Amino acid sequence: xxxxxxxxxxxxxxxxxxxxxxxxxxxxxxxxxxxxxxxxxxxxxxxxxxxxxxxxxxxxxxxxxxxxxxxxxxxxxxxxxxxxxxxxxxxxxxxxxxxxxxxxxxxxxxxxxxxxxxxxxxxxxxxxxxxxxxxxx
Amino acid sequence: xxxxxxxxxxxxxxxxxxxxxxxxxxxxxxxxxxxxxxxxxxxxxxxxxxxxxxxxxxxxxxxxxxxxxxxxxxxxxxxxxxxxxxxxxxxxxxxxxxxxxxxxxxxxxxxxxxxxxxxxxxxxxxxxxxxxxxxxxxxx
Numbered sequence: 001x002x003x004x005x006x007x008x009x010x011x012x013x014x015x016x017x018x019x020x021x022x023x024x025x026x027x028x029x030x031x032x033x034x035x036x037x038x039x040x041x042x043x044x045x046x047x048x049x050x051x052x053x054x055x056x057x058x059x060x061x062x063x064x065x066x067x068x069x070x071x072x073x074x075x076x077x078x079x080x081x082x083x084x085x086x087x088x089x090x091x092x093x094x095x096x097x098x099x100x101x102x103x104x105x106x107x108x109x110x111x112x113x114x115x116x117x118x119x120x121x122x123x124x125x126x127x128x129x130x131x132x133x134x135x136x137x
Numbered sequence: 138x139x140x141x142x143x144x145x146x147x148x149x150x151x152x153x154x155x156x157x158x159x160x161x162x163x164x165x166x167x168x169x170x171x172x173x174x175x176x177x178x179x180x181x182x183x184x185x186x187x188x189x190x191x192x193x194x195x196x197x198x199x200x201x202x203x204x205x206x207x208x209x210x211x212x213x214x215x216x217x218x219x220x221x222x223x224x225x226x227x228x229x230x231x232x233x234x235x236x237x238x239x240x241x242x243x244x245x246x247x248x249x250x251x252x253x254x255x256x257x258x259x260x261x262x263x264x265x266x267x268x269x270x271x272x273x274x275x276x277x
Contacts, residue, residue: 004148008243010210012140012163012273014175019271021178023212025241026222033222040150065225065239069146071159078167080206083247088233089254091247094206097161099246100144102228102236110234126157128148 002038004128006067006100029130030065037065041127044073047081047116054111055125058132063104066129068112071098072121079118086110095121103127139163139171140273142210142245163273166205174199176272182216183226183258184265191228191270192256200277201250207274209256212243216265226266229257237261238268250274 007024027037047053060066072081074095083090083099086109093099103112114123139162146157163172181191191211194201201207213226225237228244231254238244248254250272260266 002148002150004146004150006243007145008210008245009143010141010245010271012175014140014173014273015177019178021210021271023241023243025243027242028222028239030237030239031223038150040148040154042151042154065237067236069144069157077164077169080167085230085235086233088231089204089249089251090230090235091208091249092166092204092206093247094164094166096164097206097208097247098142098144098159099208099244100146101244101246102225102238102242104227104234104236106234124157126146128150 002036004037027067027128028065037128037130039129039131044124047121047123049116049119052113052115055114056112056127058134059111060105060129061131063106064130066103066127068103069100069126071124073124074121079121081114081116081121084113163208164206165275172273174274174276178271180267180269182265182267183260184263186260186263188257188259190255191258192272194250194255195252201274202277203251204249205275207248207250208245209248209270209272210245211268211270213238213240214267214269215240216267224261226268227259230254232257
């Protein structure tokens with residue numbers, strides 16, 4: 001079984017009792033307890049300002065347990081990408097920000113779309129999944 | 138110390154994948170100033186297969202500034218030390234499904250914090266499951 005593990009540590013001193021959270025999960029296929037995600041897509045792209053792009057080229061199989069990581073490697077803190085899913089704005093990733101989400105790609109419109117603002121944003125992404133709808137040549 | 142989040146991803150799917158290890162400091166939009174507001178850490182016990190709001194943006198005691206650099210961390214922690222990775226809770230924004238957090242899974246994502254963009258949770262089954270979450274944002 002392929003094994004993919006995602007761990008996070010979150011700390012904050014905004015509250016008087018400092019917060020520290022650690023979590024780790026092994027990414028499994030949908031509905032299973034013993035079969036890990038076994039396919040991935042990993043890339044790094046420059047996204048010019050102003051145009052919307054789908055970050056994932058091939059649409060993963062719908063309603064599975066895909067996990068998507070995206071990081072904005074732009075060094076200018078005023079640069080950001082807007083993340084949209086199925087016409088629903090999710091939020092912004094400024095230079096240095098990352099996100100890690102389950103992405104179920106539940107229909108043909110549910111691609112993850114990003115639009116850069118400020119200048120050319122440098123984006124790293126990794127999708128862990130269990131199959132895509134490949135496009136015939 | 139500020140507010141920081143570190144992610145580490147390891148995988149043996151592809152032999153050449155060396156893993157990911159990245160840290161981010163949560164800052165206010167377009168600046169290097171630390172983010173300054175949080176909902177605090179919360180948990181919500183769910184026991185029905187129906188959609189509920191984890192965060193109702195319009196009901197926050199302090200109005201979040203829209204379309205800035207807000208982030209939310211959410212984790213499915215199961216129930217009473219039982220973590221079932223075969224069933225999950227679909228997390229959504231404004232009822233748009235983002236994806237399903239199976240037992241033990243976590244997510245960190247940006248938010249618009251616009252009033253309509255409530256963060257929702259829909260369990261797959263009526264079995265009891267607990268979701269923990271914390272949102273960081275800027276005050277309007």
